[in-house]
Amino acid sequence: MSEAIESIKSNVIRGKRKEALEQTQRALAAGVDPAAIMKDALIAAMSVVGQKYSSGEFFLPQMMIAARAMTEVLPLLKPHLVGAAAQKRGKAVIGTVAGDFHDIGKNIVKMMLEGAGYEVVDLGVDVPADKFVEAVRNESPNFVLMSSLITLTMQSMRKTVEALQAAGVRGAIRVGVGGAPLTAKFAQEIGADFYSPDAHECVEACNRLVH
Amino acid sequence: MPRVRFHPDSRSIEVPRGERLLPAAWKAGVGIKSVCGGRGKCGGCLVEVDAASTAPDALTPISDDERTLLPPEGEARGFRLACLCEVHGDVTLSVPAESQAVRSAPRKPYTVTRVALRPVVSRVCAQVEPAHAEPLRSLAERLRRAIAGAAGRKSVELPLAALADYSARPGFDSAREVTATLHQDRRVFELRPGRTQALYGLAIDIGTTSIVVFLCDLAHGEIVGVRTAGNPQAIYGEDVISRMTHIQKDPGALAEMRRLLVGELNRLIEEAADDAGVSPADIVDAVAVGNPTMQHIFAGVNPEPLGRAPYMPVLSEAVELEAAQLGLRMLPRARVFVFPSIAGYIGGDTLAALLTRGPEFYRGTHLLVDVGTNGEVVLAHHGELFATSCATGPVYEGAHIRCGVRATAGAIERVWVEDSGKVRWAAIRENGGKADPRPVGLCGSGVISSVAAFVGSGLVGEDGALAGPEKEIVLVRAPHSRTGRAIVLTQQDVRSVQLGKSALRAGIEILLAERGIADIDRIDFAGTFGNHLEPQDILKIGLVPPTPVERIRLIGNAAGDGARMALFNRNHRRRVAMLARRVQVLELSTRADFQDLFVTHTALAPSPQALEAV
Structure with a gap:
């Protein structure tokens, strides 16, 4: 792997936005393959960040600044990505469920997924079940990802899964849920496909299921 | 039906086959800690099954979920989580000290504020x-x-x-x-x-965790008795959300929670009245304060809408309940005045605390902070009042912490690191009796104190990462602890502190930004927990913005003090209604700047570098 790519990767991990941007611009000018920058710098960096978060070495600020550095570099690469490299790994519709305004966790999952090469449609917070259904119809995603931080709003997840079922679109998608009060058992009970304890695991789960 | 025996209480109960251990314990009157309300998330309801007198199939086998929450070697030692296993045969178990739901007593229950006597x-x-x-x-x-x-x-x-x-x-x-x-x-x-001149009243502070009853002589303006106990609703979970969840699932739970609360209040009233030689028929007035959820439950009103955005209360104005209808042990026709609430998470307790602040609070720039499972912050700035509430989580009450315990005897409340690097601690001492000097765990102030000490000595970085290769810092080694297991502060514990700390700090920052305030004249910390923090520690971990240490004051159970003021002097009931209207509420969850502030202030430093500047 080229030194330039290695350096972009380490700057993204450390959340050095300016450096990561400059080096990406220079690398592109020098003819480094944009697809390689995407895969070996950005996607690889976010994977490292996710692991560091899961292991306790990184916390929210480190994760947030890294994800921000990544999202700033991304638009530089986009116009250069052609053919297979421009292909998204998959598409996800994401939102915090009805009755819940918490969005930090959801935003982190969104950035991590983008960093992993997914297209993400963010429905925001306090998203009612029919909004999820509508988004599935309009966007044809691979995944519907729901976040809830309050025990009481976990029931909104159940309602959303039911609404997806009733609308006849449940079969076309995989449903993932996350948030502090959740458990894998709850995910199973409401008929979701998977539960992720953190953003990193969510990306891993999507990677496993996307094919 | 299978029988479950609980030690060390030596209680037993017969339960239907398939019943879970946790509700069985509650029914038997055995208090087991349950932070998450029996949902298999917190690992707090650890019990030790006696293999000698329990058949191997008397309990359902350990699931993977349960295994991940058990302490190391827990399975081999017979540990189980009471909320996750079902009873299918006779079981004998003991509830270890750190799992016992302690009915804790605040150590400094009140301060006396002089109030002109004018009872209602x-x-x-x-x-x-x-x-x-x-x-x-x-x-x-x-x-x-x-x-x-x-x-x-x-x-x-x-x-x-x-x-x-x-x-x-x-x-x-x-x-x-x-x-x-x-x-x-x-x-x-x-x-x-006949002739009766005796005139007594009750000031009642209903906390999510503990309840306090003040029996007061309204003819002379004196406190004649104080009693405190744990809130018995704790069997439905330790935080308000868990209790709302139970009500959502089973509407009957509301009446049951109210019944439990009134029962415990009656026990306290009777004790206090007996001791002071007061007849319940001479208790003629009462004032009750609590957070909005507690006030809703006490008034018999479904608190469920408080748990969902936009977190609106059903009830916001003050109400008067008849003692007879409540079943409260006092003159049956007497009324109980329940404080108004300002917003979904800013209730009568915050208003009561605000009531205790003198006129100087409203001049200049003052903060009133009440930290518990939820943190409330009120800013007074040149006569204007702003308030917000922050989900600090139960970390300040020693919960969600691996070795967290309530602030009772044996709890480590202060930690420091000597120059040699040796970790030292001080625990709350037993009141009389044969004291076991060995500590049980860390209470809320002990958790904050240890994080502050470890950051100061470099054992924990300002980013919250443990400096060493280990995932925990040992405070007390296994042989020296009462539980037989080491008392530690884990990486996850530090993370919980960071989240709780950051929620409060971000709330304060948003209030200050509202009026472009850089300098605070004084910060008053209320609440029983706030009373046991060291101002230096509050500053060290950045719980509040950098401020000269002498400007931080610990003002104790201000909610109880405010309730007493409204009991002794009717004018305060009018004042509190006016205050409720004056306070402007800022809802954090809808603010665009909250996320950055929250993330930035997870750092354990007095003034961390803002995220945007990175």
């Missing part, structure tokens, strides 16, 4: 004219005239209910001397023959 209830003795006195008048009329005369008023109201009660008393029509109990000097709500 008064008693007058009146001489009633005999029935044959000319001109002939009905008893009601004679009573009204006599009472009005004795009270120095033109007239008084004598509602039918009070008259009917009185007419049920033997000799009611011949008594020449009566004592009338009046509300606001004009409405008679109780009559009795």
